[in-house]
Amino acid sequence: MTDLQKKKRIIELETLIQRYQFSYYNGEAEITDAEFDLLWDELKRLAPESLVLAQIGADGVDDIDGFPKVAHLIPMGSQDKAADPDAFRAWTQKIQAPVYVVQFKLDGASLELQYEKGALVRAVTRGDGVIGDEITRNALRMSGVLPAINADFSGGVRGEALMPRAVWKDKYANKANCRNAANGIMRRKDGAGCEDLVFLAYDASATGNDGFFKNEIEKITWLMARGFTVSETKEFTDVEAIIAYRAIIADTRQNLDVDIDGLVVKDRATNMDDLRRVRPERQIAFKFELEIAYTALRAVEWSEAGATYTPVGIIDPVRLAGTTVKRASLNNPGMIRSMNLKIGSVVSVVKRGEIIPKIESVAPTDALPDVDLPEESDIVFPVSCSVCGAALVDEDSRLYCPNPACPKLLLHRLEKWVKILDIREIGEKLIKQLFTADRVTQIHDLYTLTPEELAAFDRMGTLSANKVVKYIHAAREIPLAKFIAGFDFEGVGETIMEKIVDFGFNTLEKLRAADADALAIVEGIGEVTAKTIVQGMRQAAREMDAVLGAGVIAIAEPPDESKLPLKGISFCFTGELITMKRSQAEEKVKALGGSPKTSVVKGLSYLVANDTGSGSTKNKKARDLGVPVIDETRFLELIGKAVQSVSGVAASTHPPAQGELF
Numbered sequence: 001m002t003d004l005q006k007k008k009r010i011i012e013l014e015t016l017i018q019r020y021q022f023s024y025y026n027g028e029a030e031i032t033d034a035e036f037d038l039l040w041d042e043l044k045r046l047a048p049e050s051l052v053l054a055q056i057g058a059d060g061v062d063d064i065d066g067f068p069k070v071a072h073l074i075p076m077g078s079q080d081k082a083a084d085p086d087a088f089r090a091w092t093q094k095i096q097a098p099v100y101v102v103q104f105k106l107d108g109a110s111l112e113l114q115y116e117k118g119a120l121v122r123a124v125t126r127g128d129g130v131i132g133d134e135i136t137r138n139a140l141r142m143s144g145v146l147p148a149i150n151a152d153f154s155g156g157v158r159g160e161a162l163m164p165r166a167v168w169k170d171k172y173a174n175k176a177n178c179r180n181a182a183n184g185i186m187r188r189k190d191g192a193g194c195e196d197l198v199f200l201a202y203d204a205s206a207t208g209n210d211g212f213f214k215n216e217i218e219k220i221t222w223l224m225a226r227g228f229t230v231s232e233t234k235e236f237t238d239v240e241a242i243i244a245y246r247a248i249i250a251d252t253r254q255n256l257d258v259d260i261d262g263l264v265v266k267d268r269a270t271n272m273d274d275l276r277r278v279r280p281e282r283q284i285a286f287k288f289e290l291e292i293a294y295t296a297l298r299a300v301e302w303s304e305a306g307a308t309y310t311p312v313g314i315i316d317p318v319r320l321a322g323t324t325v326k327r328a329s330l331n332n333p334g335m336i337r338s339m340n341l342k343i344g345s346v347v348s349v350v351k352r353g354e355i356i357p358k359i360e361s362v363a364p365t366d367a368l369p370d371v372d373l374p375e376e377s378d379i380v381f382p383v384s385c386s387v388c389g390a391a392l393v394d395e396d397s398r399l400y401c402p403n404p405a406c407p408k409l410l411l412h413r414l415e416k417w418v419k420i421l422d423i424r425e426i427g428e429k430l431i432k433q434l435f436t437a438d439r440v441t442q443i444h445d446l447y448t449l450t451p452e453e454l455a456a457f458d459r460m461g462t463l464s465a466n467k468v469v470k471y472i473h474a475a476r477e478i479p480l481a482k483f484i485a486g487f488d489f490e491g492v493g494e495t496i497m498e499k500i501v502d503f504g505f506n507t508l509e510k511l512r513a514a515d516a517d518a519l520a521i522v523e524g525i526g527e528v529t530a531k532t533i534v535q536g537m538r539q540a541a542r543e544m545d546a547v548l549g550a551g552v553i554a555i556a557e558p559p560d561e562s563k564l565p566l567k568g569i570s571f572c573f574t575g576e577l578i579t580m581k582r583s584q585a586e587e588k589v590k591a592l593g594g595s596p597k598t599s600v601v602k603g604l605s606y607l608v609a610n611d612t613g614s615g616s617t618k619n620k621k622a623r624d625l626g627v628p629v630i631d632e633t634r635f636l637e638l639i640g641k642a643v644q645s646v647s648g649v650a651a652s653t654h655p656p657a658q659g660e661l662f
């Protein structure tokens with residue numbers, strides 16, 4: 001990046017950050033937190049001294065400290081852990097409690113709410129267990145934190161601040177998991193995002209009155225009566241029943257709203273002296289199975305998708321996070337080399353959350369003392385394409401067939417095109433049939449299909465054949481990013497192309513003229529991706545021209561800021577639409593500068609629902625938040641008016657604010 005480019009980019013970033021910050025505080029976030037963080041990080045890198053960073057302060061940064069330090073009423077000791085039933089049985093032998101109380105072990109951020117005469121005076125994070133950060137203002141934004149409780153109570157209420165999974169998926173997926181997201185948000189100085197957290201209580205203690213609660217069940221009942229939501233709690237007398245209960249919960253926990261990582265088992269009788277211990281003895285964390293395991297690598301298979309050959313490790317079956325794992329991903333040849341992985345190596349395999357298990361590292365052989373390991377041998381890499389026979393190219397980060405005419409590549413490209421344009425009624429089977437019959441080998445061939453010849457394929461009826469052709473011709477003007485992504489350059493999806501287009505490579509001509517160095521300037525585009533795009537643009541040039549030349553598909557003009565009448569207006573859809581698919585409606589909104597949302601959030605402009613009276617969650621939430629609910633007819637009217645305003649009928653000189661347009 002030249003100095004001039006750098007300066008330009010800094011100004012651009014500062015402008016964007018200020019604008020998004022403003023819209024965020026006005027209840028109409030235009031971009032996700034993840035996207036905001038990207039801009040923030042880039043500016044921090046390019047211009048750490050920027051005043052914009054200082055002005056805005058803590059938002060987007062999780063580690064700003066400076067909260068007052070406050071001692072816990074009762075230290076938050078650390079829990080003993082049992083990782084398996086045997087360790088758990090041993091603990092119950094020692095404790096010999098007549099009744100056990102079993103609660104979900106919530107996987108969030110611990111919080112102590114301190115009350116004086118029924119009023120919340122402080123909320124304190126776990127900190128070092130003795131002293132934590134006072135984050136009362138943030139806590140009050142969380143749902144489930146009660147500013148006052150109906151009782152003359154002075155003492156502490158313990159619980160966990162959690163981010164529901166749905167919220168994490170929707171808004172914070174850039175954080176590794178719900179817990180990290182909750183921890184970060186809870187400690188933001190401006191408290192932004194705390195309303196996305198929920199507080200679940202599981203313990204309480206009254207200051208100066210150790211006998212206030214006789215037992216753990218009384219506590220939970222009392223907390224519920226005050227209005228707290230509490231962690232799921234059950235009583236057991238049979239130790240084996242607890243073990244069985246843990247197995248059931250472990251298998252079904254994916255359906256819970258929040259993450260849990262085990263059970264907490266306590267003696268039913270409350271013992272305050274024990275609770276004050278650094279490591280209380282009369283309770284234990286009975287954790288779920290491990291998410292990392294050691295096993296032996298027996299073979300490596302090469303999975304083929306498009307041009308790429310990806311190594312997959314075949315391992316001795318191993319139990320991991322409740323499932324049996326036999327295959328684990330290896331990403332690319334470079335990973336094999338950097339680990340010096342061999343057939344016969346002992347490997348650690350991890351499976352966290354819902355991701356595919358992956359081989360993380362090579363472990364010493366004594367990690368598996370009882371396994372008869374095969375003699376170590378080198379992993380064999382394929383050297384030629386299984387379909388066209390071309391010599392494969394090994395770039396370390398990727399092993400692939402370089403032949404642009406490789407049938408495997410062409411078929412994959414067709415599938416990608418159909419998928420990205422969301423062409424209905426064409427399944428993989430039909431594409432393959434057309435491809436094998438040599439009728440459709442390139443994208444532009446799709447546009448020459450007639451209903452008559454299609455009807456002959458797969459004994460498809462005339463009606464279906466007509467439909468297929470209709471859907472093929474449905475998409476006409478498509479955004480440049482989508483068009484390029486449809487050509488299936490390795491690892492280049494729509495999101496990456498959108499970044500490039502947004503940066504300014506917003507016409508086919510500009511993209512064709514760009515070299516790899518120019519593209520690599522775009523934030524988030526690596527050298528490899530830039531090269532792939534340049535090479536792909538060259539190789540696919542004729543095919544692109546042919547597709548555009550067929551007269552069906554055109555690339556949409558780059559959006560002109562003044563022609564975005566829906567800018568700042570957001571829509572969420574629920575239920576079926578009659579005149580179009582939801583994805584099409586969302587495209588229309590986007591094309592007019594509006595933002596489609598997947599969930600009903602504060603500040604949403606409209607919820608579109610044909611059944612406006614239905615009791616669906618989205619409808620209910622919209623009513624709660626005062627978001628207007630409109631039906632499809634009204635939506636089409638709005639869109640129609642927006643289109644008119646673009647074409648000058650009701651042109652305005654500035655982008656309309658919410659409500660102004662309609």
Ligand SMILES: [Zn+2]
Binds near residue numbers: 385386
């Ligand atoms: Zn090939």
